[in-house]
Amino acid sequence: MVDMFDVIVIGAGHAGCEAATAAARRGARVALLSFDRANLGQMSCNPSIGGVGKGHLVRELDVFDGLMARAADRAAIHRRMLNRSKGPAVWGPRVQADRSVYASAIREMVGQSGVRLIEGEATDLVFASDRLRGVKLSDGTILNAHALVIATGTFLSARLFIGEQTLVGGRTGEKSAHALSARLREIGLGQGRLKTGTPPRLDGRTIDWARLESQHSDADHWSMSFLSLPNDNPQLSCAVTRTNEHTHEVIRSAKSRSPLYSGAIGGRGPRYCPSIEDKVQRFGDRHSHQIFLEPESLTNHAVYPNGVSTSLPIEIQRKFLRTIEGLERVQISKPGYAVEYEFVDPRRLDSTLSVKGLKGLFLAGQINGTTGYEEAAGQGLVAGLNAAAVGCDLAPVLFDRTSSYIGVMIDDLTLQGVSEPYRMMTARSEYRLALRADNATTRLGTTAIDAACISVERRKLIERHLTSRASPTWSDTPEGAADALYAPYLDRQKREWEQVQSDRKLPIPLGFAYRAVPGLSGEMVERLASASPDNLEQASRIPGITPAALSALNVALVRAAA
Numbered sequence: 001m002v003d004m005f006d007v008i009v010i011g012a013g014h015a016g017c018e019a020a021t022a023a024a025r026r027g028a029r030v031a032l033l034s035f036d037r038a039n040l041g042q043m044s045c046n047p048s049i050g051g052v053g054k055g056h057l058v059r060e061l062d063v064f065d066g067l068m069a070r071a072a073d074r075a076a077i078h079r080r081m082l083n084r085s086k087g088p089a090v091w092g093p094r095v096q097a098d099r100s101v102y103a104s105a106i107r108e109m110v111g112q113s114g115v116r117l118i119e120g121e122a123t124d125l126v127f128a129s130d131r132l133r134g135v136k137l138s139d140g141t142i143l144n145a146h147a148l149v150i151a152t153g154t155f156l157s158a159r160l161f162i163g164e165q166t167l168v169g170g171r172t173g174e175k176s177a178h179a180l181s182a183r184l185r186e187i188g189l190g191q192g193r194l195k196t197g198t199p200p201r202l203d204g205r206t207i208d209w210a211r212l213e214s215q216h217s218d219a220d221h222w223s224m225s226f227l228s229l230p231n232d233n234p235q236l237s238c239a240v241t242r243t244n245e246h247t248h249e250v251i252r253s254a255k256s257r258s259p260l261y262s263g264a265i266g267g268r269g270p271r272y273c274p275s276i277e278d279k280v281q282r283f284g285d286r287h288s289h290q291i292f293l294e295p296e297s298l299t300n301h302a303v304y305p306n307g308v309s310t311s312l313p314i315e316i317q318r319k320f321l322r323t324i325e326g327l328e329r330v331q332i333s334k335p336g337y338a339v340e341y342e343f344v345d346p347r348r349l350d351s352t353l354s355v356k357g358l359k360g361l362f363l364a365g366q367i368n369g370t371t372g373y374e375e376a377a378g379q380g381l382v383a384g385l386n387a388a389a390v391g392c393d394l395a396p397v398l399f400d401r402t403s404s405y406i407g408v409m410i411d412d413l414t415l416q417g418v419s420e421p422y423r424m425m426t427a428r429s430e431y432r433l434a435l436r437a438d439n440a441t442t443r444l445g446t447t448a449i450d451a452a453c454i455s456v457e458r459r460k461l462i463e464r465h466l467t468s469r470a471s472p473t474w475s476d477t478p479e480g481a482a483d484a485l486y487a488p489y490l491d492r493q494k495r496e497w498e499q500v501q502s503d504r505k506l507p508i509p510l511g512f513a514y515r516a517v518p519g520l521s522g523e524m525v526e527r528l529a530s531a532s533p534d535n536l537e538q539a540s541r542i543p544g545i546t547p548a549a550l551s552a553l554n555v556a557l558v559r560a561a562a
């Protein structure tokens with residue numbers, strides 16, 4: 001069988017579903033290929049969408065009619081605007097979703113998009129002379145297309161670990177993509193390995209909720225999408241508990257049984273969501289670590305313990321959990337595990353996420369070394385819009401770091417590459433005071449209209465919004481008030497950044513005490529101290545160094561020199 005499409009997307013995770021539907025919204029004939037159609041839009045781990053930096057990405061995606069914000073609104077069972085005590089530029093809209101309602105919302109929207117869903121395993125890429133022609137499936141089927149997006153997530157040559165046990169698979173109970181992985185290596189897409197993990201799932205009926213502090217959902221029902229109305233799902237509370245010395249002792253004494261320390265896993269894991277064994281090992285002076293107990297569903301009793309990702313053997317998982325207040329009788333419904341997988345160096349990509357020198361081939365999502373649903377979805381949008389541009393001969397759609405976190409992410413990935421899983425944070429933007437979650441329509445509305453990828457309803461909303469900015473009552477709106485609040489600081493932020501640019505040759509004394517610089521995070525201190533740059537210019541080229549860190553360092557160097 002031979003089929004012809006404008007765009008084929010391999011992988012129906014967060015990146016793939018956004019890529020396929022974004023391409024379809026631009027008018028492309030699209031096929032979306034996945035191992036199993038039942039797993040469309042599945043959340044591999046935490047049933048939450050958004051947060052600081054990540055919520056900004058979701059709101060930006062929403063301006064282009066992306067799926068994630070609307071699915072999150074449909075499925076929300078707990079909402080929390082993180083960082084509300086700080087300024088609105090760093091507020092992080094975050095919802096916890098009913099896992100199965102979220103997946104069905106994605107399935108429904110993909111189903112209505114005109115995208116053709118195909119079940120199967122992509123094993124090979126098909127080229128004619130030096131041009132990409134399509135993809136071959138394990139059953140011999142060839143699907144032809146002008147453009148191809150690979151969004152295979154954590155599945156390339158993936159292995160799962162629970163204690164001493166190793167299984168093949170990209171997620172528990174699923175396959176691994178070995179043939180495609182080998183083919184990517186063969187065509188020179190050099191790969192490294194990264195790892196991630198997930199905590200055990202708990203049976204909520206065996207948790208002693210009454211003894212724990214509750215975290216209620218926000219009273220005001222804000223929504224993730226600029227279009228959605230609040231849903232009428234009941235809102236559930238989370239609870240907070242903590243590990244203790246006894247928990248740490250159980251974990252320490254089982255260290256030799258952890259694949260992280262036995263040498264079985266070599267890939268680097270995400271810095272900002274380390275496993276509990278890592279936390280106990282690396283932060284040995286801490287007597288306790290916080291755990292959020294987050295309900296996953298309105299219809300079953302699954303609870304996600306946020307903060308105790310682990311790959312220790314299941315009996316150790318049970319043992320350490322039962323040392324924790326409120327979890328003394330807890331039953332595990334699914335064990336935690338780690339997964340190690342291959343990724344492609346994103347410096348091989350241009351700013352449309354197309355592989356340089358291989359016209360028509362795009363990569364999006366965790367394959368590019370990122371971590372998180374939101375980062376994957378944002379890349380899916382970029383790759384999908386631009387694959388449609390190749391497939392249907394349309395203008396490319398480019399994202400700039402001055403006007404979006406999507407632009408920041410694409411720039412960071414394609415210019416700096418990754419040495420560990422990349423997570424969005426507001427510190428990654430030198431324009432972070434201007435890039436707020438609430439003003440995404442203002443920042444990106446015109447780009448979305450020009451990209452011709454949005455509904456009539458969205459277009460009207462954007463036009464109304466842009467017009468209302470000129471009205472005298474604009475400053476009475478929340479966005480107008482935030483604009484006024486930040487106006488004086490935007491100039492200062494601009495000047496500070498210009499100063500960093502003009503001070504690039506400012507020398508950094510040998511043995512400079514980075515730890516004493518106000519505002520430098522532990523990560524930045526570690527990266528700077530280990531690279532020991534001679535000047536600001538060199539510091540700016542260290543992978544992972546954020547603009548916020550460069551500004552803080554600049555101020556400290558000028559002060560030290562004065």
Ligand SMILES: Cc1cc2nc3c(=O)[nH]c(=O)nc-3n(C[C@H](O)[C@H](O)[C@H](O)COP(=O)(O)OP(=O)(O)OC[C@H]3O[C@@H](n4cnc5c(N)ncnc54)[C@H](O)[C@@H]3O)c2cc1C
Nearest residue numbers: 011012013014015035044045046122153365366372373376
């Ligand atoms: C154990 C674990 C824990 C995680 N924890 C979190 C978390 O707490 N929060 C968070 O935000 N992120 C978490 N992540 C990461 C998050 O799941 C990913 O960042 C996100 O899902 C990546 O999206 P993606 O679209 O790139 O890939 P995925 O969501 O992994 O989707 C990949 C898709 O590709 C398909 N596929 C792969 N190979 C082939 C092939 N050859 N042929 C056909 N189809 C193929 C798969 O079937 C799947 O549908 C975790 C991931 C894992 C595995």
Ligand SMILES: NC(=O)c1ccc[n+]([C@@H]2O[C@H](COP(=O)([O-])OP(=O)(O)OC[C@H]3O[C@@H](n4cnc5c(N)ncnc54)[C@H](O)[C@@H]3O)[C@@H](O)[C@H]2O)c1
Nearest residue numbers: 045046048051080196197215238270273292306371372423
């Ligand atoms: N790709 C991966 O491999 C992988 C694996 C695990 C985690 N992750 C990442 O981890 C993120 C989740 O990690 P996180 O721990 O930073 O959490 P988060 O980003 O989901 O939440 C942000 C903060 O809010 C806290 N929080 C949770 N519920 C809360 C509530 N009800 N009230 C107040 N605060 C609450 C969290 O503990 C966290 O400190 C994902 O978004 C993803 O990027 C990725």
